[in-house]
Amino acid sequence: MEYELIVRGGTVVDGSGAPRFQADLAIDAGRIAEVIADQESDQASAVREIDARGLVVSPGFIDLHSHSDWVAPIVEHAAILKPFLMQGVTTFVGGNCGFSVAPVRARARQMLDESGQMLSERKFAWNWQEVSEFAAHLKRQGMALNMAQLAGHGSIRLCVMGADAGEPSPEQLREMQAMLERAMADGAVGLSTGLGYFPGMIAKPRELAAMARVAGAAGGVLTSHLRAYSTRSLFFQSEVPHNLLAVREMVEVAREASVPLQISHLIFVGRRTWPTASETLADIERAAGDGVDVAFDTFPYTCGNTTIRVIFPAWSQPRLEELLDRTDGWAQLRDGFQPLRAFIAEAVQLMWAVKPELAHLEGKFFGEIGDAMKLDPVEAYLTIARESGTRARVLNHLYSGDDDGNEEALRAAMSHRLNAFEMDTILTSRGHHNPASFGTYPRILGYYVRELGLLRLEDAIYKMTGMAAQRMHLKERGLVRKGYAADLCIFDPATIGCAADSRLPDQHPAGIQHLLVNGRALIENGKWCGDGVLAGQWLARA
Numbered sequence: 001m002e003y004e005l006i007v008r009g010g011t012v013v014d015g016s017g018a019p020r021f022q023a024d025l026a027i028d029a030g031r032i033a034e035v036i037a038d039q040e041s042d043q044a045s046a047v048r049e050i051d052a053r054g055l056v057v058s059p060g061f062i063d064l065h066s067h068s069d070w071v072a073p074i075v076e077h078a079a080i081l082k083p084f085l086m087q088g089v090t091t092f093v094g095g096n097c098g099f100s101v102a103p104v105r106a107r108a109r110q111m112l113d114e115s116g117q118m119l120s121e122r123k124f125a126w127n128w129q130e131v132s133e134f135a136a137h138l139k140r141q142g143m144a145l146n147m148a149q150l151a152g153h154g155s156i157r158l159c160v161m162g163a164d165a166g167e168p169s170p171e172q173l174r175e176m177q178a179m180l181e182r183a184m185a186d187g188a189v190g191l192s193t194g195l196g197y198f199p200g201m202i203a204k205p206r207e208l209a210a211m212a213r214v215a216g217a218a219g220g221v222l223t224s225h226l227r228a229y230s231t232r233s234l235f236f237q238s239e240v241p242h243n244l245l246a247v248r249e250m251v252e253v254a255r256e257a258s259v260p261l262q263i264s265h266l267i268f269v270g271r272r273t274w275p276t277a278s279e280t281l282a283d284i285e286r287a288a289g290d291g292v293d294v295a296f297d298t299f300p301y302t303c304g305n306t307t308i309r310v311i312f313p314a315w316s317q318p319r320l321e322e323l324l325d326r327t328d329g330w331a332q333l334r335d336g337f338q339p340l341r342a343f344i345a346e347a348v349q350l351m352w353a354v355k356p357e358l359a360h361l362e363g364k365f366f367g368e369i370g371d372a373m374k375l376d377p378v379e380a381y382l383t384i385a386r387e388s389g390t391r392a393r394v395l396n397h398l399y400s401g402d403d404d405g406n407e408e409a410l411r412a413a414m415s416h417r418l419n420a421f422e423m424d425t426i427l428t429s430r431g432h433h434n435p436a437s438f439g440t441y442p443r444i445l446g447y448y449v450r451e452l453g454l455l456r457l458e459d460a461i462y463k464m465t466g467m468a469a470q471r472m473h474l475k476e477r478g479l480v481r482k483g484y485a486a487d488l489c490i491f492d493p494a495t496i497g498c499a500a501d502s503r504l505p506d507q508h509p510a511g512i513q514h515l516l517v518n519g520r521a522l523i524e525n526g527k528w529c530g531d532g533v534l535a536g537q538w539l540a541r542a
């Protein structure tokens, strides 16, 4: 039998967590046609061969926590998202943290443009409302990677309620549920929530459970950017660590709604929060043992990208721009930020300032920006917030560890059996980049697996592929199996790695020799050959 392609002589790490084995893979029509055991391989031939001797053959990596649905609908997305492919990512799940580009309503267009400005390259034509229309748009346009989509609670709420900070009326709640129900019927993989952001921060557990029940009934997942990731927050009044209370809140919502829960980017923000990692992980294990289908995800950095708005108190969110323009509002915000002064100065790095005339400050920490502007770091933060129309993007540090290698909390979360890997990165052509956009998966495989021995290679790959596909209900993805999609990352386990860090983020990884998306080559013999290749597919929920 002659195949289109044979990957010969590689060590297959199949994405299930099972021990590695030697096999050849025959590929036809974008699928794995056969997994051929070593001793039988001589009988198979192909038009093209990849020599994978000495290399690991794994499923392409799946980023189950992406915001790139805000970039995918434009033609330039292929060039912008190229760093994902260069690190072996073949699939992403968009619409996280409550903000998705579908389903939407035309009447909320302006608000969506504003709230999505930080995540997107430029404004959309919005020639879709429903998830099915969005999928049709992507299919017409073409996609560089495979993509699945979550429906965002925040986007749906904005479409139905506008900036209303109250609770939804029964009619409004029914309308929100109907939007989600349609999205699920159109193939969305679940519901995402962003409870640290407006308007998710307004939503009470009752509202979240009412929505989550719709996702669960359709066989989807609930993902949650929790209300708090640090011991103290503005959301709870309690001596119990707030990040722990935030986990418990969503576990109860998931239990009530009978829906699998994926806790998004389980980070422990700030030095005082790191010691709560073991207690939090034990709590999640207890919930899992007690019948809640719960897991979480992490990225391998002690910094993460977010909006400059994230640390502003809930009361200020609906009218933040107005407050920043008023002397009394400014003074009130400044005084309220004093407990966070040291964090803002040392641990918040400006990534995108929005205004070109402030671009020289991108990449700097707010202590440095304060020095450059001759302002206190808190004043500098408020100034950039105001000047950017509150749309600036920042990279916050001290997430589960620091740059000096104090990262017990990060490693405990990364190596935990309930953890899947993800990137949670915002990648546009503008501003200073997040190193996660360039190096996430190679860093895990090079630094945490090979150098530190924190995880077995098989377990790390499972958390990047099979586990991610299973959590997100992706059909025939994430495993090296006969009949599965030929999304393959073929890398050298001795050299894979990436040096990208928060100061010098745009460094490409080493060690990836071949990359296939649905059988089409984007990297060959270590060289990028994917310009203009749109091999990605829309993935509806299995």
Ligand SMILES: [Zn+2]
Residues within 6 Å of the ligand: 096, 097, 194, 225, 264, 265
């Ligand atoms: Zn998030």
